[in-house]
Amino acid sequence: MGVKLLLEKANVPGIRTYDVYRREGGYAAAEKALKEMSIESIVEEVKKSGLRGRGGAGFPAGMKWSFIAKPEGVPRHLVCNADESEPGTFKDRYLMEFLPHLLIEGLLISSYALGSNDTYIYIRGEYAWVADILEEAIVEATKNGWLGKNILGTGFDCMIHVHRGAGAYICGEETALIESLEGKRGNPRIKPPFPAIQGLWMRPTVVNNVETLAAVVPIIKMGGEEYAKIGVGRSTGTKLISACGNINKPGVYEIDMTISVEDFIYSDEYCGGIANGKKLKACIPGGSSVPILPANLLLKTAKGETRYMNYESLSEGGFATGSMMGSGGFIILDEDQCIVKNTLTLARFYRHESCGQCSPCREGTGWMEKILQKIELGKGESSDIDLLWDIQRKIEGNTICPLGDAAAWPVAAAIRHFRDEFEWHINNRELSQTSNFGLQHYADPIHVPA
């Protein structure tokens, strides 16, 4: 059994309500932080813990907090990014649905550390019932004196507002989220200035993921150094993984980042192996935006070492032979899955979700989808693969926000690792409509385009 810090109490009946949460030791960390600790020491503990942003980029949270500008007389804001829209990722929903008070406690401590009197939770519109749960929890917390004016007699005021998005993936990007929160069209801003200097209403703002803010609670409870002892290297603490796809036990799992990918997939404690006794073909280890990995590169790195479920190990080998931890959306594809179709599904998603602000992403995502559609329908030509490669190369890194990269990487990785399957689709137009390429490519050396 791995260490559980966030989901430890998730199965306690009634944990969603304040009374049960408080009885189980909830708000003790908030009490400790507000009564005993100084603002600097909270930030220091988070820094010491080595907590990395759980939203996808893995940027150290303590560092992000220390960047916030503190001009005199200008309010600061903390925004919780609960716009969890990455296909394959549903860990934040689980956390908010079952442990709303854990998030509120984390938000309270973080708001205190950052000096935010008005803290916002930007939740995706589709999580309507979760937003209701959060709102209820906020009412309960306010009643019991954990939110509102003069909390615990410290003179610190804090209110948490729940703001529902309207169903745009792009609003999970921090500056687009801020724009949307301001009531504008959710277009990402051009950086610099970064939100830590000019964010919400041009005030210094920190935007953190739900899981990151919830993880502040165990950090304060046990101390940053203790927290850093869990995990390995720069991947400290625990991480929620939302496993889905062709596995026996899909769901949200808390891991301590020392477990190997193979154990995670096949052990009964976690995914419980591939469903229906099929074989593992490929995996998208961190939510739809990260590069897909074929089974042989997923379980072992290119050097032949075992791959572990942590930030460093999953990105071992760069994009040529590795992937990313991302947001922890672990999608497993079995031998019956078609990579071309899978890539098309992702390309369609990114085409639909591109905000249309900058040209490479607006036009390129649609173009990639059309070409993939053509290949999938058995009308592809061999030049299409190189064309796709060229398009993704021209999108990547040339856009305002990371959505362009996120759209380009899955296509690039699919071609990089499964070029033979694309070629098979193109060369066997009729056959590809009725049958599947399966696991054939594992016999061949994997071609890596330049």
Add this chain to the structure above:
Amino acid sequence: MSEQTLFKVTVDNITIEVPAGTTILQAARKIGGAVAPPAMCYYSKLEGSGGKCRTCLVEVSKGSEKDPRPMPKLVASCRTTVMDGMEVKNITSEKVIDARAGIVEFLLLNHPLDCPICDQAGECHLQDLSFEHGKSSTRYEFQRRTFKKHDLGKHIQLHMTRCILCYRCVFTADQLTNKREHGILDRGDHAEIATHIEKSLDNEFIGNVIDVCPVGALTDKTFRFKNRVWFLKPMDAHRNCPTCSGRVTLWNRGDEVFRVTARKDEWGEIEDTPEGKPGWICNTCRFEKKHTNDWIIEGPREISRHSVIAQGHYAGNIGTTKPTETFKAVNDGRAPHLLMDIHNESEVNLPSVRLSEIEGPSHGNTFKNKSKNA
């Protein structure tokens, strides 16, 4: 002048000193020539514009004197400010040229390429951009997205199919008018400029969206299909206008005023008035004062000799004189089949027909029923 901190910045191996806070693009424009990156969405007179089209991407090979690390990605030069000792590569960087060719391809992907019937042809930034930085053919083989044409009131037509979503017109309406009534609807490749539920844009300064549009998406309905810009002779003129600066460029053929625009500088942006304010013009000046006697003419406007507008000034009352030699004589004895003078030969271009006075676009009939219009 107060003392300003000057930053030394090198663009394509040319060093220049600019005040702190200048963007890379502005510094490069100071140097001028091919060093200046192209810009489709950036408009220096509009606050907040830029960063969207990505044509002005440049490589920063040295961040600054203090932190000489190069920037990992190409940066949008219109929104990146210079640092002291910064080294920028524009046309000397292969990465930039490659990326820019890609951007041009993306911009042209859904563009209808209807230049032969587009009023913007000849002064279109997208035409210039694709000519200078693009490839000769596209690899796109699917249907292009199209939109219906929309009338934005009496004077402006929106042809969304041509739009490259630079957002300039949105910023213009935001910053020049009290209330913006149009914006972007939808997102991604189906995003469009629109008024919510078709309605007309009614503001004294809304006509300026035509001037800021880099392509032919927003056109002047009083000028649509009336003439090609290269047949017109631009003249600087002014009038004592109560609402705007009244400093304009008249586009004449003979003594007929075909259209009125604001004065534009070499980057296609509105020129400043002598008081140092952007010379936006009002709708009255733009759409209603279409007679030479409404204006005090200052003289011909200088047009870059590289522009097609400078090539074909119509040989009317104002303009160049016709050569006296025959085509055969100047063309080494080759017969001038393909070089015929279209203005003299064509039936659809009679100088006696005053195109600017016709309601709506001109048709073949306009020229056949001479008695009606002449």
